[in-house]
Amino acid sequence: MKQLINKWNNISLILRIVIGLVIGVILALVCPQATAISVLGDLFVGxxxxxxxxxxxxxxxxxxxNAKGGVKHQFRTVIFxxxxxxFLAAVVAVFVSFAFPVTLKLTDAVSDTAPQSIFEVLSALLNKVVANPVAALTDANYIGILFWSLLLGVALKRLASDTTKNxxxxxSDAxxxxxxxxxxxxxFxxxxxxxxxxSSNGLGIFKDYGKLLLVLVGCMLGVALIVDPIIAAICLHRNPYPLVLRCFKESGVTAFFTRSSAANIPVNMALCEKLGLDKNIYSVSIPLGATINMDGAAITITVMTLAAAHxxxxSVDIPTAIFxxxxxxxxACGASGVAGGSLLLIPMACSLFGINNDIAMQVVGVGFIIGVVQDSLETAINSSGDVLFAATAEFREWIKEGRELPF
Structure with a gap:
């Protein structure tokens, strides 16, 4: 048994994930009633x-x-x-929505409360920053966790002994x-x-909402495989696709199935470690990215809002679309790092066009119906982008120092 486990562990993790994926599809088609199998997924995400x-x-x-200093410039680059x-993801979504306008069948409303203005979104975000630190940990409020851990880390750097720092x-290592x-x-x-x-969703959503899904998926893949690589190429002055594809393969795959940027933070940090990035930087930039790097969320909000308008x-003019x-x-920065976090921000964007809340919440309902595809791909784009830009910012400094990049 020990030899079998060792052989299994010696196989590439990506190959093992592909094996698990294939087995999962086969079991869902052969015995969809065996719902106990889904417990494996719940335990993993949990x-x-x-x-x-x-x-x-x-x-x-x-x-x-334990920081030695000299990383502030890289943090500014990562945030930028x-x-x-x-922003560019939202712009792409605007142009694609104009080129391929989508209309929706709006019949049923949903009852979830949603923010009505950008001020509500920003206010909620600021309140998360100063939330009780213990509550921030238990509620997985990463913006609050970052705020309090930053303060405590700075205080320990100034006041703690070397023994305490060690x-x-x-x-941290444990x-x-x-x-x-x-x-x-x-x-597993x-x-x-x-x-x-x-086993739960099947292929029905492709028949009823195929065009909407094509627009959303097309925008997301376009940003992930064209726009983001162009940004990385401008920063690094070299072919970014080896890095882009590695991030998508090792981060995007797990994020696609967990549908949670927050749950994918450990996966992203492990990938940053493999890439040889500085832990002082990625330990902050990765959870920050799970909060503010929201390409997929920006696309979802834009496409769904313009679909409601159509x-x-x-009539939507270009200046209004850019706004x-x-x-x-x-x-999108206020979207939570959990499944469906971007959908409840749609009514706020719809208010820009005078669309009332009842109609907007019906659009949210459509979002939840297609969420098995939309939210999965949205999270994959968001999460893989966290690593891509964290790595791009640091590799940019490596190039200036004459260091070799790992791709």
Missing amino acids: ALKGIAPILVFVLVVSSLA LYMLST TFANI VSQVVRWVINLAP GILGLVFSSV TLGI LSVLSAIA
Whole structure:
């Protein structure tokens, strides 16, 4: 048994995930009633979500307490790249929506409450920053976790002894090891997630909402495979696709099935470690990216809002559409890092065109129907982009220093 486990562990993790994916599809088609298999997916996602807040907290505190300085410029670059990419994603969604206008069948409303203005979104975001630190950990409020861990890390750097700093470093290493153990179980988790998705949803959504899905998927793939690589190429002055495809393969695949940027934080940090990035930087930039790097969310908000406008026959001019892009980019930063987090921001964007809340919430309902595809791909784009731009910002400095890049 030990030899069998060792042979299994020696296989590439990506290949093991593919094996789990294929087995999950086969089981869903052969025995869809065996719902106990989906428990594997629930346990995997639960484990990732459970360890991620602790991982972010201890990594940030440890990194800042033991930091030697000299990383502020890279943080500015990472934040700029995150925001630029999110805005351009919304712009792409505007132009594609104009080129291929989509109308919706709006019949049933949903009752979820949603923010009505950008001020509500920003206010909620600021309240998350100063939330109770213990509550931030238990609620997986990453913007709050970052705020308090930054303050504690800076305080420890100034006041703590070397022994205390080393203790935090050891705790950080231990939690990172636990994360590696959890990620090693990804093939079984993916098996359960795929089984649950295929056995529950089938292919019906493609028939009823095929054009809408094509527009959303086309925008997301266009941003992930064209726009983001162009940004990385401008920064690095070289072919970015080896890095882009690696991020998509090792981060995007798991994010697609977990449908949670927050749950994918440990996966992204493990990938950053493989790429040789500085832990002092990625321990902050990756959880920050799960909050503000929201290409997929900006696309979803923009496309769904313009679909509602087209359905109601509302004329949308270019200046208003560009303003919608800015609004969507800002609002996307307020989207939670959980499944469906961007959908409840659609009514806020719809208000720009005078679309009432009842109609807007019907659009949200459509979003939940197609969410098995839309939200999965949205999360994959968001999460893989977190690593791409964190790596791009750091590799840019490597090039200036004459260091070789790992791709």
